[in-house]
Amino acid sequence: MDIKVDxxxxxxxxxxxxxxxxIAVHKHEFVVILGPSGCGKSTLFNIIAGLLLxxxxxxxxxxxxxxxxxxxxxxxxxxxxxxxxxTILDNVCIPLVLKGMPQHxxxxxxxxxxxxxxxxGFAAYYPRQLSGGMxxxxxxxxxxxxxxxxxxxxxPFVALDAISRRKMQLWLRELRSHYPCTILFxxxxxxxxxxxxxxxxxxxxxxxxxxxxIKTASAPHDVHKETILHLLxxxx
Amino acid sequence: xxxxPHTADKLAPWIAILVFLLIWEGGVRITQTPDxxxxxxxxxxxxxxxxxxxxxxxxxxxxxxxxxxLGLSTLIALMTAYLMDQVLWFRQAFYPLIIFxxxxxxxxxxxxxxxWFGFGMLPKxxxxxxxxxxxxxISLMNGLDGVDPDQIKLFRSMGATSTAIFTMVKLxxxxxxxxxxLRISATYSLMAxxxxxxxxxxxxxxxxxxxxxxxxxxxxxxxxxxxxxxxxFLLVKCIDLLEYLLLPWNRKEDTQYNWG
Numbered sequence: 491m492d493i494k495v496d497x498x499x500x501x502x503x504x505x506x507x508x509x510x511x512x513i514a515v516h517k518h519e520f521v522v523i524l525g526p527s528g529c530g531k532s533t534l535f536n537i538i539a540g541l542l543l544x545x546x547x548x549x550x551x552x553x554x555x556x557x558x559x560x561x562x563x564x565x566x567x568x569x570x571x572x573x574x575x576x577t578i579l580d581n582v583c584i585p586l587v588l589k590g591m592p593q594h595x596x597x598x599x600x601x602x603x604x605x606x607x608x609x610x611g612f613a614a615y616y617p618r619q620l621s622g623g624m625x626x627x628x629x630x631x632x633x634x635x636x637x638x639x640x641x642x643x644x645x646p647f648v649a650l651d652a653i654s655r656r657k658m659q660l661w662l663r664e665l666r667s668h669y670p671c672t673i674l675f676x677x678x679x680x681x682x683x684x685x686x687x688x689x690x691x692x693x694x695x696x697x698x699x700x701x702x703x704i705k706t707a708s709a710p711h712d713v714h715k716e717t718i719l720h721l722l723x724x725x726x
Numbered sequence: 727x728x729x730x731p732h733t734a735d736k737l738a739p740w741i742a743i744l745v746f747l748l749i750w751e752g753g754v755r756i757t758q759t760p761d762x763x764x765x766x767x768x769x770x771x772x773x774x775x776x777x778x779x780x781x782x783x784x785x786x787x788x789x790x791x792x793x794x795x796l797g798l799s800t801l802i803a804l805m806t807a808y809l810m811d812q813v814l815w816f817r818q819a820f821y822p823l824i825i826f827x828x829x830x831x832x833x834x835x836x837x838x839x840x841x842w843f844g845f846g847m848l849p850k851x852x853x854x855x856x857x858x859x860x861x862x863x864i865s866l867m868n869g870l871d872g873v874d875p876d877q878i879k880l881f882r883s884m885g886a887t888s889t890a891i892f893t894m895v896k897l898x899x900x901x902x903x904x905x906x907x908l909r910i911s912a913t914y915s916l917m918a919x920x921x922x923x924x925x926x927x928x929x930x931x932x933x934x935x936x937x938x939x940x941x942x943x944x945x946x947x948x949x950x951x952x953x954x955x956x957x958x959f960l961l962v963k964c965i966d967l968l969e970y971l972l973l974p975w976n977r978k979e980d981t982q983y984n985w986g
Binding site: 536575588589 | 881884
C-alpha cells in the first residue's frame with residue numbers, strides 16, 4: 491500500500507497552513523516528515539486520515555482517491571488515547587471490534603501480538619497501571635490492528651522521557667523488520683528522523699511547504715544533519 | 727502495642743459524636759429542660775426501641791418512595807443525557823430549562839402535587855424525581871462533555887458510529903462523575919420524600935413526624951430524624967459499593983473497599 495499526497499493546500503480561517511504539499515510514500519517505506527512544532531504536520535495528518543477536507547488537492551491510496559474518507563488508515567497521536575475504562579487487551583481490540591469482529595475472536599487475535607509489542611503479561615492491566623512507553627506501544631498495536639499496511643504516527647514518542655524515547659525508537663526499528671508496513675511519521679526531532687527514516691521530507695514553517703527531500707541512506711547521518719541545520723539557520 | 731495512626735483517624739468522628747451526646751445528655755439533665763422542649767439522647771434511643779414497629783412501618787413507605795424516585799430519576803437522567811449528547815437541538819432546547827427548573831421552590835411543588843395527585847405515593851415519588859434528577863443529569867452531562875476531543879477524533883478515524891462513541895468512550899468516561907452526582911441525589915432522595923409526606927400524607931416518616939410534632943413528642947421526632955440520617959448514610963455507602971464494583975478501573979491503587 492502506498493500513499494500519495496497530491497498538491498494539498500489548506501487554510502483555517504485567515505491562516506494558510508499547508509501550501510501545495512506533494513508527498514509520496516512507497517510500499518513498506520518509512521517516511522518521516524520533519525518540521526518545526528506547529529508547522530501544520532498534524533493538519534496534514536488529519537487530512538490524510540480523512541478527518542479534514544483539504545481546500546485543494548487529493549489523497550491517493552494505491553492510486554485510489556480517499557480524500558475525506560475515514561476508516562482506511564491507522565492514525566496514532568502524541569497522546570496514547572487509551573480508554574481508562576478498558577484493560578490493555580480490550581483497548582487494543584477496539585479497532586477489530588469496531589470492524590465487527592466478535593469480542594472473543596478480537597481478543598484472541600490481539601493477544602497473539604502482545605509479546606512482540608512488549609506487552610506480554612499485561613493484557614489484564616488498566617492503562618493507568620502502565621508506564622508511558624508501554625502505553626504508547628499499546629497505542630501502536632491498536633493502530634496496527636486497525637490497518638496493518640499503513641500507519642500514520644504523529645510524534646508518538648514526544649511525551650516520553652529521553653531514555654524511554656530512545657528505547658522506543660530502537661524497538662520500533664526492530665519491530666519493522668518483523669512487521670513490514672508503510673509508515674508516515676511526524677517529528678520535530680532531527681536525530682529521531684535520521685535514525686528511523688528511509689526518506690525525510692523537511693517542512694518549512696507556516697505555510698508548510700516541502701523544503702527538502704532526503705534519502706537517509708545516501709550519506710552518513712552527520713552530513714544530513716549538517717544540511718538540515720544549515721537550512722533551518724537560513725530560514726531564521 | 728502502639729495503635730497505628732490509621733485506627734486513631736477512624737475513631738476520631740466516633741469520639742466527637744460521643745462527646746457531643748454526653749454534653750447534650752448532661753446539659754439537658756443539669757438544666758432540667760422539659761422533654762417536650764428537648765429530650766436527652768438516651769430518651770430518643772428509648773423512643774426508637776419502644777416504638778420500633780410503628781417507626782418501621784412508616785420507614786418502609788418512605789424508603790420505598792425515595793428508592794423508586796431515585797431509580798426513576800436516574801433512568802430519566804440517563805435517557806436525557808443520551809439525547810442531549812446526540813441531538814443538538816434537544817440540548818439547546820432543554821439544557822437551559824433543566825437549570826431553570828431548579829429555581830422552582832420545592833415546598834410549593836410538594837403542596838401542588840398533593841392537590842393534583844392526592845395523598846398517595848405518586849406525588850411523593852414525583853417530588854423525589856424532581857429533586858434527584860438535577861444532580862444526576864448535570865454530573866452526567868459534565869462527564870460526557872469532559873471527554874478529550876482527540877479521543878473522539880481517534881474513534882472517528884477508526885470509523886466508529888456516534889452510538890459506538892457514546893457507549894465505548896463517552897459513557898464510561900462519564901461514570902465517575904455520574905456516581906458523584908448519584909451520591910448527592912441519594913442523600914437528597916430520602917429528605918425529599920419526607921418533605922413531600924410532611925405536606926400531606928397518610929403514611930411515611932414525614933407523616934409520622936408531623937403527628938408526633940403536634941403532640942410535642944420531640945423524642946419521637948428526633949428518633950425519626952435519626953432513622954433518616956442512618957438510612958441516607960447507608961444509601962450513600964451502597965452507591966459507593968456499586969461504584970467500586972462497576973468501575974474496577976477507577977479504584978484507587980491497592981485499596982480494599984471499606985465501610986468506614
